[in-house]
Amino acid sequence: MRIAEKLKQEIEAIQDRKSIAPYWRFLGYRAHYDEPFVVTKAWGIKTIFETYEKHIYKNDLIAGSQKGLYQDPFDDAVLRKAQEICANFEFGNFSNNFDHFAPEYERFLSEGVPGVLQRIATAMKRYENDPQKMDFLHAAELTMNGFKNLCLDYAAAAQKANKPVIAATCGNIAKKRPETFQEALQLVWLTYQAFLCENRYAMAFGRMDQYLYPFYERDIQTQRLCYEEAVELLENVFIKLYEFRHFKGADEVANICIGGVKKDGTNAVNALSYAILEAVERVRIPGPNLSARIQKQTEDQFLIKCLETIGTGIGYPALMNDEVNIPALVSAGHTLADARNYCMVGCIENFIPGKEPPWSDGRYHAPKAFEAVFNDGKCILSGQPIGRSCDLGQIKTMEDFLNAFKKQMEYLAAEYMTWFRSVNTQISVEMRAQPFLSCFCDDCLERGLDVLNGGSIYPSIHGAVCMGIGTIADSLAAVESVVFYKKKYTLMEIALALKADFQGYETLQKDLLDAPKYGNNDAFVDKYAVWYLDTCYEIFNRYRTNDGGRIYIAMGSNISNIATGALTAATPDGRNAGKPLSDAASPTYRRDKSGITAALLSCAKPDYTKAACGTVLNRKFTSGFFQNKNNLYKLGNLIRTYFDLGGQEIQINAVSRAVLKEAMLHPRDYRDLMVRVSGFSAFFVQLAPSIQEDILSRTEYND
Structure with a gap:
């Protein structure tokens, strides 16, 4: 049995435990309430780095485990109190730039822990007359020294566990830059473990x-x-x-x-x-x-x-x-x-x-705009306003329809950005200070500024994940086909069918389903996938993050197409209410009937150089x-x-x-x-x- 398989068995043998990480951070906060906020926060980070148990598995070749952050039994009342206190210092989620970050490991490995501490010391001399920057640099220094001690603690734990190679490796990386592959990998892994101590995710x-x-x-x-x-x-x-x-x-x-x-x-x-x-x-x-x-x-x-x-x-x-x-x-x-x-x-x-600062993104539910078009700006399911007023009688051409749909997309985008700005202004930059993470982002130490306060080379980026490209392309093609090309139905008839979830309109639904579908290399429908991406790019390119960064778009969903589909009425592609939207950048499932080559030819037509966030195409x-x-x-x-x-x-x-x-x-x-x-x-x-x-x-x- 390979060593990794034995290690997996050790992990699987661990009994269920509760996280006590907030307790360790709480101890640091409590002892330093009277210091500047960023310094108090740094003490919480330093304390957990130095206090939690450093566990070594029998089959470890590289040290670093979450096990010491979990313990049972533990006093529930004490833990609840610790969590309450931590809530005053820890404000982080996917929407406000807390995790989803890639450190500058190349530089970190070239200079090691001592090199970072030296850069902090140099910056302190430069900003000795700037109290705010000195507070930040002091906080960064505290966390990096805490990380140094974390490495030394693992060295001691490995020595105790009769793992001399691991002990020497961890001891070396605490005191100097790594020299071997094992030392470099060990330093990267312990850095990742340190981020977990801060309750970060997807680092x-x-x-x-x-x-x-x-x-x-x-x-x-x-x-x-x-x-x-x-x-x-x-x-x-x-x-x-x-x-x-x-x-x-x-x-x-x-x-x-x-x-x-x-x-x-x-x-x-x-x-x-x-x-x-x-x-x-x-x-x-x-x-x-x-x-x-x-x-x-x-x-x-x-x-x-x-x-x-x-x-x-x-x-x-x-x-x-x-x-x-x-x-x-x-x-x-x-x-x-x-x-x-x-x-x-x-x-x-x-x-x-x-x-750049940690990533943030959210889900932009553009298919909901069909309800606003066909129901005069209101949600078909709830009757609540979700967009601009829309008079179907004024729509005479497909171009008119696209303009009406775009107006609803713009409204939904404005609502989306209002949500994003609200999430990111409720908590001040000072309260979201990240002194340890800032050590791994270029120019933060040199500028004496936190990663979320102008320290990084680039400003924060937000990703607007635009859902349902297949649903939208198919729906727009169906409207053009049955209303403006074949002239078989009116927009009002489609509106009535959508509101009825096609009950009593089964023939109309079949005609919508029979219209050309995205994923078959058919220009009639593929042009609407191109239009959708271009329109999303145009709309979101008007906005900026709070510190001036761009709003990138993505064609994705991350399984949100299921939950949002459950909240979406029937759509003009023939999809019934509550059913999932199309997944990410993919055609709607099983509608791409012309083979994998045709599907990929369709999916390559939108200009994805406008989607700087990224894309998911599942096959x-x-x-x-x-x-x-x-x-x-x-x-x-x-x-x-x-x-x-x-x-x-x-x-x-x-x-x-x-x-x-x-x-x-x-x-x-x-x-x-x-x-x-x-x-x-x-x-x-x-x-x-x-x-x-x-x-x-x-x-x-x-x-």
Whole structure:
């Protein structure tokens, strides 16, 4: 049995515990209430770094575990009080730039903990007469010293556990910059663990094959390390992402990026890119949300290896197109070198590591605009106002209809941005200070400013995830087909049918369903997918974040198409009320009936250089498809063509509908069955039935 398998068994043997992390942070806050807010917050961070139990597993090769943050029994009253106090210091979620961040690991590994502390000391001399900046720098210094002590504590714990190599490694990285592959990987992993101590989520590892490669290459050349040993160390790290599910009941979405190009534009794939693929393939857990960047220089061998890894059934890596993402990021204001160095955070969100604040995004529910058009600005389900007044009698042409629909989209976007601004102005920048994370974002220390207070090179970015491109394209095409082209129905008749959820209007519904559908390389409908993305870009490009950053758009949903579909009336594509909207950038399930090539040709037509946030395109093949090497080369060539035409991303499930049905009937027999959901992978039988049905409904290919 491999060491990683033994380690997984140790993790699975842990009894249920409750998180006591708030208690440790509370102790730090309580002892320093009378200091400036950012300093008090830093004491909470420093205290948990230095206080929680540093657990070493028997099969650890790399130290770092969440286990010490969980304990049972623990006094519930004390814990509740600690949580109440922590609530006064900790304001963070996906909407206000708390997590979904990729640190500047390349710089951190080059200077180590001492280098960061030296930069803080230099900045303190520069700003010694600026009390506010000195408070921030003092806070950053406290947290970095706390992290240094965390490393030393792990060294002591490893020594006690008779793990001399781990003890030496942790001791070294506390005192100097890393010199070996194991030391560099250990420092990255403990940094990630430190972010978990702050209750962060989806903290990305960034371009791991790039910043670790110099250490790997040097160790290989000096015969300190071989390829297999590097894979084993990576396995040891990746398997411990499995702790997240055990302790929190959900899988971590820790994105790892491999491949692509270097900052100078040359091919970035290296031996470590393959080692990471090998490691995630062996570990087989949802947690390492692996993304592989593909570009024209990418060798076929690497793309085929990615497809082989996908074919094992783990659902990743997701494949990202550099030829779209890099121009998208440049047009959004990033330098070419920074754009070439992009990675992903969370599911698929494009991010410049260590140069911008943590990511935020939300869901933009554009299909709801159909209700506003057909029901005079009101929700069909509730009767409440959701848009502008709309007189169907004034709409004489398809152009008129598009203009009316766009006005409702603009209204919904304004409402969306009002929500976003409200969330981000209720709490001051001072209250959201992030002194530890700021140490991993360029220029924060040099400027003496927090990452959310002007410290980073780029301002904050918000992603407006625009849902339902398939639903909207199909609906607009259906309206043009039956109303303005065939002139078989009026807009008022469609309005009555939508309000009745097609009860008594079954023939009309059938005609709507028979209209051209997105995903079949049909220009009649595909032009509306192009229009939708262009319109979303135009609308959201008018807005900015509170600190002047851009609003990026994405064509995604992250399974929100199910929940929002449940709140949406019938739509003109023939979809019944309450049914899921189309998934992410994908055509509506089973409407793409002309094969995978036609589907990808349709999906490549929108200009995704306008979607700087990213895109999710889900496809599903049978597992048997991946057993044939020729199929892999054919699929690889098809993906290259799709990317050459402008496709932005593709992620693939390797599982048949028959297997999914069996798993739904006999979940205990399929506990290890993994699937790609939407931007992340998960164990199929642990998903909600509605999500299982959504995955089951996806169009399936076997040739």
